[in-house]
Amino acid sequence: GKGFAVVAEEVRNLAQRSAEAAKNTAEMIEGSVNNANAGVKISGDVAAALTEVVDSIGKVNDLIGEIAAASKEQAEGIEQVNTAVAQMNKVTQQNAANSEESASASEELNSQAEELNALVSEFKLSNNGNNNRKQIGAKSVPLSQTQKPKIIRVDKYKGNGKLKNKAVKKIFKPELVIPLDDDDLSDF
Known part of the structure; x- marks a missing residue:
């Protein structure tokens, strides 16, 4: 009997240890399941975040395309402004040259007017139409x-x-x- 009691005691200890191990295993399995569920949730969150990143990259690409198009339009506008400024500069130079020519012509006309005034001042008429100078005419x-x-x-x-x-x-x-x-x- 004594050996049976020792064996029974050992079986009972083994059963307790097995129960404890089973309990620990169950807790570990439950923890692993919880961890797996948390991993699935985190993976879903990561997938959603990656989808948002991809959408944001698409939006950034669209914005970069719009910025490039706007920059191209601005460059064309600046080129047109440069062309207009060059034309205005050319017209300004032509106006300056025309002004110089007009001033020169004005001075020439003024000089000729003074000469004509000097010539006309030599012809003095009296009230009766006769004067001491010789009349010239046909x-x-x-x-x-x-x-x-x-x-x-x-x-x-x-x-x-x-x-x-x-x-x-x-x-x-x-x-x-x-x-x-x-x-x-x-x-x-």
């Missing part, structure tokens, strides 16, 4: 005293091979209307 002579104007018949072509009689023109010779045989005018 004498008008009535046409009847010189010569009658020549009458020339002018024929006009009708287009059908025949000439059409057109109005008669009177031709006046200028030297007959205003004779320039005056001695005073021979210098001119």
